Every structure is written in structure tokens, then in C-alpha cells.
Amino acid sequence: MGEFDLIRRFFQRPAAAGVEVGVGDDCAVLVPTPGARWLVSSDMLVEGRHFLSTVDPARLGHKALAVNLSDLAACGATPRGFTLALALPRADEAWLAGFAQGLWALADASGIPLIGGDTTQGPLNLCLTVFGEAPPGQALLRSGARVGDEIWVSGRLGDARLALEVFRGRVVLAGEAFEQVRVAMELPTPRLALGQALRGVATAALDISDGLLGDLGHLLAASGVGATLELAALPRSAVLAVQPPAVQQECLLAGGDDYELVFTAPPGARLPDVGVPLTRIGRIEAAPGLRVVDARGERVDHGLRSFDHFQS
Amino acid sequence: MGEFDLIRRFFQRPAAAGVEVGVGDDCAVLVPTPGARWLVSSDMLVEGRHFLSTVDPARLGHKALAVNLSDLAACGATPRGFTLALALPRADEAWLAGFAQGLWALADASGIPLIGGDTTQGPLNLCLTVFGEAPPGQALLRSGARVGDEIWVSGRLGDARLALEVFRGRVVLAGEAFEQVRVAMELPTPRLALGQALRGVATAALDISDGLLGDLGHLLAASGVGATLELAALPRSAVLAVQPPAVQQECLLAGGDDYELVFTAPPGARLPDVGVPLTRIGRIEAAPGLRVVDARGERVDHGLRSFDHFQS
Structure with a gap:
């Protein structure tokens, strides 16, 4: 041939x-x-x-x-x-x-x-x-987030990274649980309908490919704002939710390969229902930087960074 | 970094x-x-x-x-x-x-x-x-060549392949001669001005990347026509012109990496002058296939084929 x-x-x-x-x-x-x-x-x-x-x-x-x-x-x-x-x-x-x-x-x-x-x-x-x-002026960019906006994410985070850790031998999963996270890693769903429905609703958006912390960091830098993220609010599967807290943190915050959308919108914005769950995970603030807090509002010292092809 | x-x-x-x-x-x-x-x-x-x-x-x-x-x-x-x-x-x-x-x-x-x-x-x-x-309808495609059209080529053919043969050790060249063909291989000039000037003039066009025979073959197939090429008419550098005939044939007909345009136009068409030499090298005919003839009009049995990434 x-x-x-x-x-x-x-x-x-x-x-x-x-x-x-x-x-x-x-x-x-x-x-x-x-x-x-x-x-x-x-x-x-x-x-x-x-x-x-x-x-x-x-x-x-x-x-x-x-x-x-x-x-x-x-x-x-x-x-x-x-x-x-x-x-x-x-x-x-x-x-x-x-x-x-x-x-x-x-x-x-x-x-x-x-x-x-x-x-x-x-x-x-x-x-x-x-x-x-x-349409002109309606592309969702990283640069439009404003102080007071809420931060939302589609679907669930971290399963793709959990699957990678199974392949790496750092986590043991079998049967249905493994198959579920493996599908997340190998068959991600691009959120096309959601993205189109967010035109004129979201103030800024991007997709999570390198990990939530790093990707959201790009959005904050482009918008000239900071944010606080609520770790407990991050949507996760039942499989991930029973992993040790350190594994959950790493998969949720720095996992990568999620291909979910993270976007910002003013409080009270009418969010579209396209059959994809949306979860509010934090808020845009004036103070620069990205703070992660636990359920009591205390800072989480995660020590994680985003994926970088030349520093990993 | x-x-x-x-x-x-x-x-x-x-x-x-x-x-x-x-x-x-x-x-x-x-x-x-x-x-x-x-x-x-x-x-x-x-x-x-x-x-x-x-x-x-x-x-x-x-x-x-x-x-x-x-x-x-x-x-x-x-x-x-x-x-x-x-x-x-x-x-x-x-x-x-x-x-x-x-x-x-x-x-x-x-x-x-x-x-x-x-x-x-x-x-x-x-x-x-x-x-x-x-503009709509003005893109130059491979499919518009008509019986009776003349076949033209820009610039010169074969120098890039000659340089490759030097690197392969099959041909010996030194000094200025080597530098000239090496520039043809490493610094090809895309014929953008010529392409734009041929809108509404050329009936079909493509660029030569895999070799004249193969690329022109694609144009003939897309247009449902055949052609005769005059080997002696193919434009070549003084460096290539002093190589043995078999080397010249291979470089001119099956060289590849030329990035010159080959195009067809009706006889008498007013061709643009954008500072790039244009040479008439053959004619479109109804009989399918691509015939190469020498200066006396006799068929040349070249035995060459075009570059194919999975059959080379």
C-alpha cells in the first residue's frame, strides 16, 4: 500500500x-x-x-x-x-x-x-x-474574566490522570473502576455544544488539558485577575472519591487530559443545560494568584504545578 | 526554559x-x-x-x-x-x-x-x-487542464535532488556549484506572487514536491487528460546541465523538493511576468498517460517513478 x-x-x-x-x-x-x-x-x-x-x-x-x-x-x-x-x-x-x-x-x-x-x-x-x-465578538477567550465572576467547570475532573497512575503502577484499580477511568483518559468528550451555548453567557473560558491549576492560571493571567478555588467543590467520580486525599488532590488540581471546560460567569447568569453537569468551583478576585481552600475556607498547601513538556 | x-x-x-x-x-x-x-x-x-x-x-x-x-x-x-x-x-x-x-x-x-x-x-x-x-471560483485546482493546453513550469528543476545526491555520495560537487544546489534544496522559494498572478490565466496548477512525473500525473488524473513532456525543454541550471544524462533525467523528472509551479494554460494565454522565468515543457492531450519525448520527438524510456513515503 x-x-x-x-x-x-x-x-x-x-x-x-x-x-x-x-x-x-x-x-x-x-x-x-x-x-x-x-x-x-x-x-x-x-x-x-x-x-x-x-x-x-x-x-x-x-x-x-x-x-x-x-x-x-x-x-x-x-x-x-x-x-x-x-x-x-x-x-x-x-x-x-x-x-x-x-x-x-x-x-x-x-x-x-x-x-x-x-x-x-x-x-x-x-x-x-x-x-x-x-459570530464576531462572541468567541470565548481567556481574557474576559472579571472580579466577582463565579468559576464553573463541566463534567468531572481527575479520572484521566487516575487512569495514567494505574498504568504507571502507582494506583491499583481493577474491573469496572479501571474501565471507567480508562475511558475518561482514552475517549474524552469535547464539550462542543456547551461551548456554543456559553457564547454571550461566559465571560472567559478554556479547556483543561494540562491540569486545572495551570490552565486556570492562564485564564487568570490573561484576564489580569486572581481567584479562590474550593477543593471540596471540585466534581469527581465515585472511583476517584475513594482514593487517598493526596491522590485526589493531584488528579483534580494537576491531572491534565480532562478536556472539560472551565469558564467564568457573573453570579446569577443563566447557564445553559446541554446535558452536561456544571459545578461552581470558585470565584474571581482582584488579588493576583490562585488560592485553593478546603471546606472550612483554610488555604490548602498542595505543592502542585501544571504539566510542562520541557520541565516534566 | x-x-x-x-x-x-x-x-x-x-x-x-x-x-x-x-x-x-x-x-x-x-x-x-x-x-x-x-x-x-x-x-x-x-x-x-x-x-x-x-x-x-x-x-x-x-x-x-x-x-x-x-x-x-x-x-x-x-x-x-x-x-x-x-x-x-x-x-x-x-x-x-x-x-x-x-x-x-x-x-x-x-x-x-x-x-x-x-x-x-x-x-x-x-x-x-x-x-x-x-476570490470565489478563482482558486487554481488540479482538475482544470484541457486538451490542447500548454504545460508550463516556473524556475528550474532538479537542483534540490542533485544536492541530495551529493549528500548521499552518488554525485561529487564542490565549491560554488555545491552551494548553489544546496541552496535550492534548503531554501526553496514559494511562488506566491506567480500563483496569485495565474488566477484566471492558468487552467490547472500544482507545485512540484514529489517530482515532476508524479505530481504532473496527479494533475492529469484529476483533469482526466494525458500529456507529452519534452525532456530537452525542462529548465535546468548550468550545474545540472553538465551532469551525465541519466542523473539529469532523474533529477528533472523524479527529483522532488523543487517547489516550482507546474501549470496549464491555453496556447496564446497572456502569462504574467513576476520576475520568475516560465518555460513551456509540453502539451495536454486526450490520450491518457504521460509521455516523455526527446528533442526528436522519440519516446524516452526513463523507468522512473515519483517519491512515495511508503514505497521508497
Whole structure:
């Protein structure tokens, strides 16, 4: 199987609505919605850093797209298309069939067509770039949080990190409990409907990929504000809730790979119900920095920091 | 130096015109030109496949962007922005400074802002995605060639491949001659002005990245036509012109890494003069397939095929 057969067999389909030219020319050609802004994000996944070499290829196909869609969700964008650049050690048909199946399933469910990309031989590396649209002035940015805003998070935090700790041998879980956290790690759900519903409601938003502390820190820095987080309020699964407190803290505050949205909104804002639980976890304050407090309001000395690819 | 310092130091600048939000949020936000189409292309460069590990990082920064811009040029697009996803074995400041300098020099010269991307630890891999615009119906595609059209190519072919053969030890060149072909390999010029000037003139176009035979073959297949190429007409440098005929043939027909435009236009079409030499190299015909003929019109049995990442 050559390079172009590979593309045709696994990654080429008739062009979708709004796509004048899809896979197969030098560029894809898309028709923007009149007046809309274009939102663009790119994420690269490397074996051993972002996924384990043993992961089911269908789950990897899902996750590679999901983490990119999560950035569109964080900005409240409507997905319009994505490119996929793949470096593969070899053209392994079974692996490619699985990968493509997981990728297309999420692409179809999210209404986002694959419009182009690249295929090359090399150490396994997946680089996706996603495009979306939002009305002018309505993209959710990190910079809009205001003193007095409440801080909210979608879904639950920490399960993906707990699964990683099982793979690392630091935590023991079996059966259903392991399967549940493994699904959180391998099959994250991008919060696209929530992001779009938060346009005009949230003052700032981002998605949690490197851990709540670090990611929320970016939002605070961009907005020029500080915050207090309530550790007890952080939403967690029943599986995580029975782990030792230190494990819970690490998974909740610095876990990463959550792909939930954290956003700010004024008290009393009418939050959308799109079937995703939303939990109030803290408040924006004028004093710079991010304080974590326990149920009695006392500072928690967690000693944690966020994931950094060159300092971890 | 951590991941976010690295981004700030080397890859973050104030947002450019037309870019509402640049590097630093979950997505970049761009303002499309009303009525224009969006063109998107993505290319991934892997060490040892697309560049040698010994390459000057500034030249690599140039080339990584150049090969992507070449796809916009091939479609006649005006550049609007690009993302850069980088996997690096380590955060080497001297390497990054050189890479960024070469990247920014070409970005500035081409008027294309860096709007976002990703940085991760891993085997060296550069994945860029470029965005451009063209008026509706004016993007140059591979599919528009018509029987009777002439086939044209910009610049000169084969020097990049000749340089590769020197590195491989199959050809010996020294001094100025080697430097000239090495520049062709390491510092290709994307033909952006030519591509834009060919809107409404060329019937089909693409850029030569995998070799003239293979790339032109894609154009013929997309257009449902055949062609005859005149080997003697293929433009070559004085350095390549004194190589043995078999080396010349291989470099000209199957060289790759040329990043020149090959395009078709009706006889008598008024071709643009943007300071890039254009050479007529053949003609589109109804009979399927791609025939190469010598100066007497006799078929050349070249036995060459185009580069394929999974069959080379």
C-alpha cells in the first residue's frame, strides 16, 4: 500500500457541505459563513507523551480529534473542518483501519469534515488542525474574566490522570473502576455544544488539558485577575472519591487530559443545560494568584504545578 | 526554559492585521475577507525524511514554512496565517533561535502571521498548517487542464535532488556549484506572487514536491487528460546541465523538493511576468498517460517513478 492508496482508502471521502474542495488538491477550499470569524487551533500528539503505544487505535483516532475539538469548544466555535498530518513508522493496514474508524466516528458525530493533511514515514506523530466559526465578538477567550465572576467547570475532573497512575503502577484499580477511568483518559468528550451555548453567557473560558491549576492560571493571567478555588467543590467520580486525599488532590488540581471546560460567569447568569453537569468551583478576585481552600475556607498547601513538556 | 517561556520567547508577537486573537488562547481568531474562499493546507516535516539532521536550523525554519506556502501558491491563494506544531527532543535555545529567525524572515517577507500552534517533547517533527484566501471560483485546482493546453513550469528543476545526491555520495560537487544546489534544496522559494498572478490565466496548477512525473500525473488524473513532456525543454541550471544524462533525467523528472509551479494554460494565454522565468515543457492531450519525448520527438524510456513515503 503506497502513500496515495493509504489516503484514498482511509482518509478520502466526497467533499461535505461548505467544502468546495476537500482531500486531494494542494489546498482545501472552504466557503466561510458571511460575517463569521474563523477560529483555528492545532495540537500534536506524540507516542509516549500523549498516548501509550498500546492504546487501541480506534480510541487514539477519537482522542486525536477530541483534544483538538476541545479547543474549538473552549472558544464557543462551530466546527467547520480539520486537517490530519500523520507520521507513521509503517503503513499498517489494521492499525490504520482502527484509527480511521475512531476518527471518523467522532468527526461525523461532531459534523466536522476532514479536508486535507499529509502522510509521511516517521516516528508516530499525529498533528491535527481544526477550523471553526463564531459570530464576531462572541468567541470565548481567556481574557474576559472579571472580579466577582463565579468559576464553573463541566463534567468531572481527575479520572484521566487516575487512569495514567494505574498504568504507571502507582494506583491499583481493577474491573469496572479501571474501565471507567480508562475511558475518561482514552475517549474524552469535547464539550462542543456547551461551548456554543456559553457564547454571550461566559465571560472567559478554556479547556483543561494540562491540569486545572495551570490552565486556570492562564485564564487568570490573561484576564489580569486572581481567584479562590474550593477543593471540596471540585466534581469527581465515585472511583476517584475513594482514593487517598493526596491522590485526589493531584488528579483534580494537576491531572491534565480532562478536556472539560472551565469558564467564568457573573453570579446569577443563566447557564445553559446541554446535558452536561456544571459545578461552581470558585470565584474571581482582584488579588493576583490562585488560592485553593478546603471546606472550612483554610488555604490548602498542595505543592502542585501544571504539566510542562520541557520541565516534566 | 519551560514550554510557555519557549513559546513566548520565540513564537509570540503582537497580533497582526486581520488577526483578532493570535498565539496564546485556545484558538486564533481571524477576520475573513467578505466573499473570499478559505484555502487550507498542511505539511509535516520529519528529520531524516524531509531534512538532514545537520541542516542549519535557520534554513530549516525557512523550508518548513516555504513548502507549506508553496501549496498556497499552487492554488493562487493570498496567505492569511499559519500554525506551527513542533515536537522537539529538548528545548535547545541556540537551535530554536536559529529556527525562529529563518521562519520569521520568510513569514514577514510573505506577509503571513503565525497565529498559533503547539509545542511538545518528542522526536523532531514540524507540522505547519497554512491558510489563505482567493476570490470565489478563482482558486487554481488540479482538475482544470484541457486538451490542447500548454504545460508550463516556473524556475528550474532538479537542483534540490542533485544536492541530495551529493549528500548521499552518488554525485561529487564542490565549491560554488555545491552551494548553489544546496541552496535550492534548503531554501526553496514559494511562488506566491506567480500563483496569485495565474488566477484566471492558468487552467490547472500544482507545485512540484514529489517530482515532476508524479505530481504532473496527479494533475492529469484529476483533469482526466494525458500529456507529452519534452525532456530537452525542462529548465535546468548550468550545474545540472553538465551532469551525465541519466542523473539529469532523474533529477528533472523524479527529483522532488523543487517547489516550482507546474501549470496549464491555453496556447496564446497572456502569462504574467513576476520576475520568475516560465518555460513551456509540453502539451495536454486526450490520450491518457504521460509521455516523455526527446528533442526528436522519440519516446524516452526513463523507468522512473515519483517519491512515495511508503514505497521508497
